[in-house]
Amino acid sequence: MDTEKHTITMLVENEPGVTARVSGLFASRGYNIETICGAPTANPDMSRITITTNTTPDQMEQIMKQVRRLVNVIKVRDMTGDDAVRREMALICVKAMASHRSEIQRIVENFRARIVDTGLNHYIIEVTGRLEKIEALMRLLEPMGIKKVARSGMLALYREPG
Template sequence: MQTEKYTITMLVENEPGVTARVTGLFASRGYNIETICGAPTANPEMSRITITTNASPEQVEQIMKQVRRLVNVIKVRDMTGDDAVRREMAMICVKAQEPHRAEIQRIVENFRARVVDTGQSHYIIEATGSMEKIGALLRLLEPMGIKKVARSGILALYREPG
C-alpha cells in the first residue's frame, strides 16, 4: 500500500486527557505519529493539535472519521495541500571550534536562522521552516559536530483568502 506524509490538525477542547485520547486512537489502530505538536489557541478554552503521519489516502480518511468521533474534538482538517502554511522550529547545539565559527555563521545566515546562545565551544541555533529546510540545515552542520537537536514538529494553518 502506497503511503504519503499527511498533516492533520484538530481543534479540541483544552482539557486534561484530550491529547492522550487522540494519541491512543492512533496507537490502537496501528497508525504511527511522526510528529505531534499541541498548544492553546487564542481562545484559552481550545487547543490545536497538529499531527504528521505516513499513511495511505484510505487510512487518513479513516483516521479523520475516527478522530471526529472523539468527544472533545471540535474540528479536524487535512492540512497536506498547498493551501496550508506548514512550519517547524528546531534548536541545534553544534560544536563551534575556532576554525569552523565563520562557516557556521555563514550557514546560519543563509538559512535565515539565528544563533541564540554562544559558548566557548558551541553555538545553539534556532531555525524555522519546512521539514526539508531543517533537514538541509542539519546536513550542512553535521560535519562541524552536532551535539543535540530539539525539533518542534509541524505547525500548520490554512491560508486566509485575499
C-alpha cells in the same frame, strides 16, 4: 499501497486528557505519529493539536473519521495540500571550534536562522521553516558535529482568502 506524509490539525476542547485520547486512538489502530504538537489557541477553551503521519489514502480516511468521533474534538482538517502554511522550529546544538565558527555563522545567515546561545565550544542555532529547510541546514552542519537537536513538530494553518 504507497504511504505519504499527511498533516492533520484539530481544534479540541482545552481539557486534561484530550491529547492522550487522540494519541491513544492512533496507537490503538496501529498508526504511527511522526510529530505531535499541542498548544492553546486565542480562545482559552480550545487547543490546537497538529499531527504528522505517514499513511495510505485509505488509512487517512479512517483516521479522519475516527478522530471526528472523539468527544472533545471540535474540528479536524487534513492540512496536506498547498492551501496550508506548514512550519517547524528546531534548536540545533553544534560544535563550534574556532576553525569552524565563521563557516557556521555563514551557513546560519544563509538559512535565515540565528545563533541563540554561544559557548566556548558550541553554538545553539534556532531555525524555523519547512521540513526541507531544517533538514538541509542540519546536513550542512553535520560535518562540524551536531551535539543535540530539539524539534517542535509541525505546525500548520490554512491560508486566509484574499
